[in-house]
Amino acid sequence: MSGGALRRIGAVMLRHLYIMRGSWPRVLEMAYWPAINMTLWGFTSQFFVTHSSWVAQTGGILIGAVILWDVMFRGNLGVALSFMEEMWSRNLGHLSVSPLRPHELMAGMLGMSLVRTTIGVLPAGLLAIPLYHYSIFDMGLPLLAFWVNLMVSGWAIGLGVSALVLRFGLGAESMAWVMIFALAPLAGIYYPITTLPAWLQPLAWALPPAYVFEGMRGVMQGHGLDWGLLAGAVGLNLFYVGAAGLMFLHVHHVARRRGLLLNVGE
């Protein structure tokens, strides 16, 4: 990648960082929801520790799950909101006649997703330590593998949602929330995939987060990192994020043919 491309990707990120710098409530909100979610599930988890032998075996399993789920959720929102921000502010026209290539715009959105996810999820992970004496960081290196995989899953959804919003307009913006929650029951966030009906299990195993959350439970139960599960997550993620990226680029090309970049905005 050339220096010029990196500078343009940096410019896309800088534009969003300026917005964050100018609005502390926005930054606080990013951290607020994951922290509230974690707190709620933390107390639920404490209750289950005394009433469920499965949860009692591994304290913090639900807290770990809720924090990691937020990585995927925020990863998705980080991409989709960065793109929708360009549409809301009617900036897509200016960007599209600048030397910025569509894949560089995409890379800038992914970079912003990393920033937004870190700002959102890291405080929740840190807050769990004093509140519940549970540190997700005790997982060590496997945590990094889970984090990266879930964020890439979020990117795939975010790019798909951005493509839909570009194709069908801002009327499709609710997809950013709808699509990821539609996948949540199949992802095995809080329960093993075997809990699902047999006919749903193949569908769940077609999703990378199912491998990650199974892997996370394995690590927390002391079985170590299951490399097979990790390989499954990485392979599927490469497929989905590649497909979503191609879909975004294709829709961008269709948008140029149909004139969809001309008058976008609220």
Add this chain to the structure above:
Amino acid sequence: MSSAAIVVENLRKSFAGQMAVDDVSFAVASGSTTALLGGNGAGKTTTISMLLGLLLPDGGTIRVLGEDMVRHRYRVLPRVNFSSPYVELPHRLTVAENLTVYGHLYGIDHLKRRIDELAEELELTAILKRPAGKLSAGQKTRVALAKAMLNRPEILLLDEPTASLDPDTADWVRGFFQGYQRRSGATILLASHNMAEVERLCDQVLMMKQGRLVDRGSPRDLLDRYGRDDLEQVFLDIARDRRQPSAQAAS
């Protein structure tokens, strides 16, 4: 006549079966100012969008600065820029932040110095730290111009650059274009509904109607051929089919 900065041949574009631009051909000489005129829906914005690569043509060719705009737009875009009151810069960013972001997108060296130069030239220094969304129409136009000037464009495409400006500000903006062109030798193509502006700025006028190029010439040629005193009357003659030119020059 110097070489052409823009050459358009047999350009076509339709939306849902409706012809928006129909077999349009023209050339814009380097260092000249050309106006693209026509009523609403005549195809001006569609044509400018295709010149910028924002819209893909259905047929025909566009060469900008010698490059095929459909196939090699990224060789051209760093050398061109665009301004329109209808395409806004992000409201929540300050003027300086907007110019910094676009300066990086255009790969401008010594960006801080360039922004300071433009701020002085376009009288933006006092509002550099103001959010773009809180500016008056005149200030927004000057900020959009600063963004369009960041890369010292060889071709400047303008879509109704003085729309919604008071006469004083509009006059100042026109003077700015003239000064920039004199200094840089840039080529300017503008779509406008202001005929006085076109008479003052333009060497060539392209008249569009229902997607077709129906007449062309210098403002003086058009006035003579239609036997009118001002371009507004020529515009109405063409838009309403009420008078034919004395000598058909549209080729």
